[in-house]
Amino acid sequence: MTKKIELAPENNKLCEKICSISGEVVTMCDQCGTCSASCPMAAEMDINPSEMMKMSQLGMEEVLETKAIWLCASCFTCVVRCPRGLDLSKVAEALRQIKLRQAEDHMDIKKLTIEELEGLPQIALISACRKFTG
């Protein structure tokens, strides 16, 4: 017998939001796990990239509270390997953006010490501000 998963309206709304910001059809993911096996950050993550995709498909709010979305450094390894041609870096960016667009920054640049700021090259500071602040 065929079983169909019906998303509650609020879950459906989040799933659609992720799709529209990322431009990716997250429902295409068939959970093969290639991304999780390839991700250099997976060992540090609380959920792995394929779980991030599943939670996005199901429109689960909890995905927005994971550490994983901030540990993805947009290295595009999963992007070149995904057999379905999905761009997970865009999905992770969409999840970060949903938080950042609610003025919830992930990083407070003011908390860095003068020594840290002076020691870091511009390329690091600018990219971190781009990824972690709204």
Add this chain to the structure above:
Amino acid sequence: MSQTKIAYYPGCTLKTTAKNFEDSALAVARALDIELVELPKWNCCGTVYSLTDDNLMYHIAPVRNLLRVKQMVRDELVTDDHRMVVLCSMCYNALKRTNLRVKENPEDLQKINDFMYLEDDDYELNVDVIHFLDLLKEIGVEKIREKVVKPLNGLKVLPYYGCMLLRPKEVGIDDPEEPNLQENILAALGAEPIDSPYRKVCCGSYLTVDNKYVVVELAYKILSHAQKAGAQALTTSCPLCAFNLDNRQKEIKEKYPGFKNIPVFYFTQLMALAFGLSNECYGFDLHHTKPEPLLKEKQLC
């Protein structure tokens, strides 16, 4: 042979912590009859390509830089009428991807041009963004080999690519799984390129700002595997990879006292060295792990 003059976008970090990358690359280009002419007016590329589908704002800065090339052609500052060379891997990726996006989406380009109404010109998609390694590939290893006066004999180097030169495929300068552009150059210089699966693995990038211990772990893996494979040094073309792989050796050493420091070069520094160019362009003072002991051991400085 007349010198080719080609537009060159530096980016912020090439003027500070990666000044040795710029100085050595400009000197190497001159030795190969190419003048890299800096854009007279340039702005930040944004460092990271904006991955959202619904926000054009972040693409304006890269497009504004592309627009400058047309002005340089008009002012006869360059002889190559359509290309812009980039050295920094992150700038390369951001500029190249933005260029692709506006090429594929004329409506986006129209909106961005409308936004930049104070500019004299519209951007008309007439620029190709290339990396300096693309240009070296075009010049060919034969010509590079001809310029070598001090072969880097016995120097074992891991050519580290990181992410932004190879991925995603549509902007990658080489095969994302089996790149060999740097290997070919290193071999032409007389060095021995070392293989390691970690040469394409992310160094942790900007996580170095708010989560540096993730970067320390990744950098330790990359560097210790390189050493296990026999490498005595690494090369890169990314100032952020260089920072994470070189400067973070301080934290690696604190966590793993048995770790032995290893120098990280920009590939152009090794080219300058092998070409016998003025040592003013080497900029070894900017390195955390000083390369001189290794180079002295190999009788290269």
